[in-house]
Amino acid sequence: MRTITVLGATGSIGQNTIDVICRHPDKFRVFAITGHTNLNALVQLALQCSPRYIVLSDPQAYTAFAKILKKENCHSEILVGAQALDDVCCAPEVDTVMSAIVGAAGLLPTLAAVRTGKRVLLANKESLVMSGELFMNAVREHKAELVPIDSEHNAIFQCLPHDFEYGNLEKSGITKILLTGSGGPFRTLADESFDSITPDQACDHPTWTMGRKISVDSATMMNKGLEFIEAKWLFGLHEDDIEVVLHPQSTIHSMVQYVDGSIIAQLGNPDMRTSIAYGLSFPDRITSGVEAVDFSSLTDFSFSKPDQNRYPNLYLAIEACKQGQAATTAINAANEVAVDAFLKGQIKFTDIAKVNQHVLQKTDFIELTCIVQVLEHDAEARILAQQIVRKLN
Incomplete structure (x- = not known):
């Protein structure tokens, strides 16, 4: 039985994590869930998974949230503030932390989990983008277990040999990491229309269901740029070891190319529960609620190189990675x-x-x-x- 804290429970990753956990009550229990402003969603998740603690990042939300919790007859204890976020990551009862807070706000509680040697399911890519070498040094020093949850990095993780040594591609016969991306909703939009793109249009992703910030990042492909940086630190890569490939169908989540010409790819329907389930149960596999790909229904399987003029943010992120x-x-x-x-x-x-x-x-x-x-x-x-x-x- 694994005991889990879910950071950022009300986001898409957090909600999908609770979904997978609740499918396996004999394998997982929730110690704490955390949230920011979506109080009603936080209550519903608490009723679903019965955590011991609910942590609010904003102390000013305590009074309103306590009233909602009492009305719903939910008996989880409310904690507030940054220290409480760290505490529910470091608690001795907890062995696994899902890091799903979006943005830089996720760095410190994720590091707290690392420094107490937890299994960290890393969906917060900003932790590595902001502090890559420092973060990975902490993972090694404190013997934490780091499992990537982003679909692309989880795919790479699954495609690497079981005895892969950090940074040693040559020993494993690896020549390239192929990082796939859908290209977002504007892959074929006329360039002259980009100035008039609205937030709602940018958040309408063709294959994935995500929060608004990540959806915009996908539309600009900054998301892929941040994943490029994250991949460098997760696997000990040089920038030249990574190639970004557009794959609009989002069925192949990433690939590893080997010296003999083989390419191993991880395929699946675009649903984050697949990588979440793998992270929760690693090295075993459990049901996730995701249907397998029906190959007879695949009518198009296309790949291309991202255009620098269309996706300047991707190339800015790659340049930053080099700097x-x-x-x-x-x-x-x-x-x-x-x-x-x-x-x-x-x-x-x-x-x-x-x-x-x-x-x-x-x-x-x-x-x-x-x-x-x-x-x-x-x-x-x-x-x-x-x-x-x-x-x-």
Whole structure:
């Protein structure tokens, strides 16, 4: 029986995690769930999985949430604030933490789980984008178990040989990691229409169901850029070891190419419960609620190279990856500010890349040797991005 804390329970990853857990009450129990502003969804999840604790990141939400909880006759204990997030990750009863808080806010509680040697199911890509080397050093130092949950990285994880040594592609006969992406909803949209893209259009992904921030990142392909950076740190890769491939059908989630010409791919329907179930049960497999691919129904299986003019954010992220940790921390911060401004109608869709590029150009690429420096650098990049947004508004 594994005991689990779910960080970011009300997001799509969190809700799918609860779904898989509830299918296997003999294998998993929930210690704590956490949320931010979606209080009604948090209550419904609590009624579904009966956690011992519910953590609110915003202390001001406590009174309203307590009333809702009492009305629903839910007896979970409410905790509030950043320290409570860390506490439910580090609790001795917990052996597994699902890290599904979106954005930089997920870094510190995820690190807390790592430093107490938990199995960390990593869906928060920003943890590695912001602090890659520091994060992986902590994983090794504290003997934590890191299982990637993003469908692409989980696919790579499944396609690697069981004795893969971190960073040693040559020993395993690997020549390339092929990172697939759908290309988002605007893959074939005329270039001249990009200025008029609305937030609702950007959030209408053709194959995946995701939150609004991640949906916009998918539309700009910044999501794939962040995954490029994450893959580098997860598997100890050089930038030249990774190739991004457009695959609109989202059936192949990623591939590993070997020296003999073989390519091993992980396929499945576009449903995050597959990788969540694998992470929860690794190295075993359990039912996830996802139907297997019906190959007789596949009518199109296409691949192409992403166009730099159409997806400038992808290539900005790859360039940041080549420049180092300070650059990836900065572009992640800039992108969070820019996407938030776009979703609020303050800037155009095409302005997201302008904000990211400007911050990347103005960032001091200093060596970040501790998490405090990472957070300070992140804050400075956000201030710069906010200044650019105000000029564009």
